[in-house]
Amino acid sequence: MSQPSPDGGYPAMPATAYAVLGLLSFGPEVTGYDLRKWAMNMRFFYWSPAQSQIYGELRRLREHGFVHEHTEPQPGRPDKRLYKITEAGVDAFRDWLDHAEVGPPALKHSVALRLFFGHQADPNRLRETLRDYVTWTKGQLAELTDLRGRLEPDLPYPAMVAAWGESYFKAEIAAAKAAIAGLDSHVGAGAPTLRARTASRRRSGRGPRRSP
Known part of the structure; x- marks a missing residue:
């Protein structure tokens, strides 16, 4: 022991x-x-x-x-x-x-990672991915809100964490919507992605540009 x-x-x-x-x-x-x-x-x-x-x-x-x-x-x-x-x-x-030491949370955000590499993505598919994430997050928020209602008032500390989680999901929804707006603005401005430029070069027979 x-x-x-x-x-x-x-x-x-x-x-x-x-x-x-x-x-x-x-x-x-x-x-x-x-x-x-x-x-x-x-x-x-x-x-x-x-x-x-x-x-x-x-x-x-x-x-x-x-x-x-x-x-x-x-x-x-x-x-x-x-x-x-x-x-x-x-x-x-x-x-x-x-x-216990206070440390940063381990964040592994697959949707944010895909957006990070958006220069290789199809903008329409990337927009769908972000919208799907908003839908999923709204579902998680609804479940958590229901859970918090069942935790209160008998389990006040878990209920506080549930409220924290609700704030997190609301912030995620706002961030994803802002990313969609940024994507629309960027694509709407006529900025081609690397994927589109590569496809254009291939159609013209020039092949992909070599790295320096």
């Missing part, structure tokens, strides 16, 4: 392990499947792990003494495994909340 080091430190663990501890800190003894269902609502804020990932983190936490596991027999079915956070787990989780 892991114990705090003399300087108050705890074993190095990924943020996902602490997310599992956090879900368990709400109190009830739960199964890994229950955690997976709860974690699906966290996809708006942080991560949506696979079932195998949750069980992997539960094993890690159990080895450190941060989670207690016991089984309940089920006639004709596999035993049910139930998990509960320990006092050591609560201490480790609070230490992480108080002392």
Whole structure:
């Protein structure tokens, strides 16, 4: 069982392990499947792990003494495994909340990446991609707004994060619409893309321009 080091430190663990501890800190003894269902609502804020990932983190936490596991027999079915956070787990989780470094979020925005390379794209297809993203984001916003309504008032802190997420999605919608307007302005000004210029050169038989 892991114990705090003399300087108050705890074993190095990924943020996902602490997310599992956090879900368990709400109190009830739960199964890994229950955690997976709860974690699906966290996809708006942080991560949506696979079932195998949750069980992997539960094993890690159990080895450190941060989670207690016991089984309940089920006639004709596999035993049910139930998990509960320990006092050591609560201490480790609070230490992480108080002392974890503040770092930038990991942003992997595939639509923004495609826009970044728009000089090679078909402008009409790029516009469709941005509009599709606006539609998808509006759907996520509607789901999150519904979730926040169900979180309030019993779970005020998750509700605050849900409100944060709503602001994020609204900003994404505004940014995507601004990008569409910028694309329309750029294409409307008659600026050809590299893709269009390359196609024109090929039709003229000159071939693509060589890089210097």
